[in-house]
Amino acid sequence: MMSKIKKLMSDCKCIDCDNRFCAFAVLNDSEIKLLCNNHAEVKFKKKEIIIKQGALTTNVVYIKSGLVKEHITGPNKKEEILQIVKSPFFLGIHAMFSDRINQYSLTAIEDTTVCFINSEILKILLRKNSEFTYQILMHVCKDQINNFHQCVNKVQKHLHGCVADAILYLADNIYESDHFKLSITRSDIAGLIGTSRECVSRALAKFSHEGIIDLNNKTVKILNKSLLQKISEVG
DNA sequence: GCATTAACCACAG
DNA sequence: CTGTGGTTAATGC
Numbered sequence: 001m002m003s004k005i006k007k008l009m010s011d012c013k014c015i016d017c018d019n020r021f022c023a024f025a026v027l028n029d030s031e032i033k034l035l036c037n038n039h040a041e042v043k044f045k046k047k048e049i050i051i052k053q054g055a056l057t058t059n060v061v062y063i064k065s066g067l068v069k070e071h072i073t074g075p076n077k078k079e080e081i082l083q084i085v086k087s088p089f090f091l092g093i094h095a096m097f098s099d100r101i102n103q104y105s106l107t108a109i110e111d112t113t114v115c116f117i118n119s120e121i122l123k124i125l126l127r128k129n130s131e132f133t134y135q136i137l138m139h140v141c142k143d144q145i146n147n148f149h150q151c152v153n154k155v156q157k158h159l160h161g162c163v164a165d166a167i168l169y170l171a172d173n174i175y176e177s178d179h180f181k182l183s184i185t186r187s188d189i190a191g192l193i194g195t196s197r198e199c200v201s202r203a204l205a206k207f208s209h210e211g212i213i214d215l216n217n218k219t220v221k222i223l224n225k226s227l228l229q230k231i232s233e234v235g
Numbered sequence: 236g237c238a239t240t241a242a243c244c245a246c247a248g
Numbered sequence: 249c250t251g252t253g254g255t256t257a258a259t260g261c
Binding site for chain 1: 250
Binding site for chain 1: 240241242243244
């Protein structure tokens with residue numbers, strides 16, 4: 001009997017997953033196994049759509065590795081980028097407690113690995129393991145607070161403040177370096193801060209002329225970070 | 236009025 | 249996909 005259980009556990013790949021989200025760390029072995037038996041790991045290439053706005057979903061999306069944009073097409077048919085997220089990250093939890101329709105799309109920006117996890121199974125785990133629920137709730141709240149700040153910033157700040165914000169965000173949170181190669185387009189940056197690609201181009205060129213950044217096609221090097229932060233603050 | 240800001244359009248690398 | 253120039257509309261001295 002024990003050996004049979006052991007055998008089953010050894011078949012569970014999730015137990016050895018080296019990219020486990022902090023929330024998963026509080027699951028016990030049988031819970032991990034339940035998760036494992038109800039998930040599918042899928043690799044996406046750059047630009048591939050992971051989930052589409054409007055589609056019915058029975059899964060939650062866990063970004064295991066890679067970079068993803070969360071975007072929504074508004075009533076005027078214009079695309080807005082809600083956020084760009086890096087692994088590890090949990091998405092699609094909202095749909096699970098509402099009408100199960102995706103309110104937004106997810107698209108891979110770089111090659112990405114995601115785990116689709118069955119929503120009903122996740123609900124069982126949330127009911128069963130309060131520490132897990134606590135972790136997930138914390139994640140959802142942090143995510144929402146970020147969204148609030150981003151929303152206020154893009155509505156109230158001027159163009160240059162928004163572009164400065166975007167550069168700092170990419171450097172600090174996404175690429176984790178002040179010298180990085182963009183894997184997103186100017187249009188994406190524009191979508192992120194709610195402006196046009198032309199304005200992003202002009203703002204970047206201006207920053208470059210003023211010696212705040214070094215710009216070379218897709219590579220960006222921040223030369224004067226404190227000034228960039230100042231621009232971000234005063235908007 | 237005049238200046239500034241930023242969106243939209245068109246065109247070209 | 250980007251960069252540039254021209255135009256236009258809104259807003260603030």
